[in-house]
Amino acid sequence: MNIIQVDRIVKEYKTNKRFHGRFGALKTLFSKEYERTKAVNDITFTVAKGESIGYLGPNGAGKSTMIKMMTGILVPSEGNLLVFGLNPHKHRREISKKIGVVFGQRSQLWWDLPVVDSFELHKHIYGISDRDYLNRLEQFTSMFDMAEFLHKPVRQLSLGQRMKAEIALALLHSPEILFLDEPTIGLDVMTKHNIRQFLRKVNVEMNVTILLTTHDLKDIEEICNRILIVNQGSCVFDGTAAELKKLHLGQCSKKIILEFNADPGTITLPHATLFKDEGIRKHFELIPSDNGEPVSITTVLNNLSCVNDIKDISIEDVGIDEVMRAAFVNYSQKDQK
Numbered sequence: 538m539n540i541i542q543v544d545r546i547v548k549e550y551k552t553n554k555r556f557h558g559r560f561g562a563l564k565t566l567f568s569k570e571y572e573r574t575k576a577v578n579d580i581t582f583t584v585a586k587g588e589s590i591g592y593l594g595p596n597g598a599g600k601s602t603m604i605k606m607m608t609g610i611l612v613p614s615e616g617n618l619l620v621f622g623l624n625p626h627k628h629r630r631e632i633s634k635k636i637g638v639v640f641g642q643r644s645q646l647w648w649d650l651p652v653v654d655s656f657e658l659h660k661h662i663y664g665i666s667d668r669d670y671l672n673r674l675e676q677f678t679s680m681f682d683m684a685e686f687l688h689k690p691v692r693q694l695s696l697g698q699r700m701k702a703e704i705a706l707a708l709l710h711s712p713e714i715l716f717l718d719e720p721t722i723g724l725d726v727m728t729k730h731n732i733r734q735f736l737r738k739v740n741v742e743m744n745v746t747i748l749l750t751t752h753d754l755k756d757i758e759e760i761c762n763r764i765l766i767v768n769q770g771s772c773v774f775d776g777t778a779a780e781l782k783k784l785h786l787g788q789c790s791k792k793i794i795l796e797f798n799a800d801p802g803t804i805t806l807p808h809a810t811l812f813k814d815e816g817i818r819k820h821f822e823l824i825p826s827d828n829g830e831p832v833s834i835t836t837v838l839n840n841l842s843c844v845n846d847i848k849d850i851s852i853e854d855v856g857i858d859e860v861m862r863a864a865f866v867n868y869s870q871k872d873q874k
């Protein structure tokens with residue numbers, strides 16, 4: 538069952554034209570000239586209950602704008618957008634009971650109050666029963682190790698503690714969809730890991746549909762089972778990480794990193810392409826053989842005898858970072874044509 542339907546959505550921002558130079562500020566203030574930015578351009582997709590979707594794209598691709606439209610904060614300029622069959626802007630009140638929203642760069646907690654006071658306020662606004670509230674508070678406190686900061690004012694929390702509290706708050710009323718805009722931005726490795734594990738549980742065990750934007754591809758690997766990529770406002774990919782990998786890197790699934798004592802200059806390796814050259818460290822991706830099958834590592838290692846002065850060799854799986862890099866290169870090349 539589709540709980541979100543995004544059909545040919547366009548969002549255009551209209552801003553006052555800015556003038557520079559002498560009296561530029563005054564001219565900007567009184568001018569009636571406008572500039573238009575198409576942040577979202579003809580995007581269509583649906584989301585089914587229980588999915589966990591990574592909404593990706595370069596800076597300025599229109600990700601936050603899309604989240605703001607789906608949560609009813611912004612109104613689309615064109616197209617049809619339904620969340621639980623309702624227009625999210627017109628029915629913000631009904632929709633807000635079924636969704637939770639976390640903006641990595643903006644807080645929904647009361648800055649000067651202890652965390653638990655924001656939770657209490659949320660309980661009253663959303664009409665959560667005492668029993669449900671206490672159960673969920675206990676569950677999130679233990680899952681997120683929140684006991685040590687539950688009674689501290691929000692302004693005294695670390696970024697990681699605040700983000701945990703933000704996510705717990707967004708889930709207190711037991712929403713069916715959780716929207717997260719860059720939830721792991723600026724967090725340390727352990728906190729990121731903790732938050733990803735928590736979100737995975739929320740998706741799998743609590744059956745909460747997740748749609749998140751991120752620039753950290755580990756979030757995608759650990760939380761999401763579907764990827765949507767937007768570029769310059771348009772959707773350019775909708776599928777799984779494995780499909781994205783196949784589309785942009787073929788069957789290739791391994792990379793070889795050769796480390797040298799001194800930079801050997803340009804080197805070629807049979808059955809592999811150089812994708813990153815750091816001088817003394819060269820990164821290769823394996824090219825599939827003619828029948829499309831991946832070349833065996835042994836074949837590649839046998840060919841290394843033609844390369845001298847190797848200090849170290851490592852063989853790694855191609856990660857989502859390489860896949861995305863290849864995808865973005867391909868999409869930007871298509872744009873230039």
Ligand SMILES: Nc1ncnc2c1ncn2[C@@H]1O[C@H](COP(=O)(O)OP(=O)(O)OP(=O)(O)O)[C@@H](O)[C@H]1O
Nearest residue numbers: 550552574576594595596597598599600601602603
């Ligand atoms: N309130 C606004 N008024 C005018 N233009 C805006 C406004 N908000 C966003 N934009 C523009 O719309 C485009 C898309 O912005 P948006 O914030 O949705 O992108 P994003 O993909 O979330 O970017 P990032 O990854 O940097 O957060 C950008 O060109 C941005 O400058």
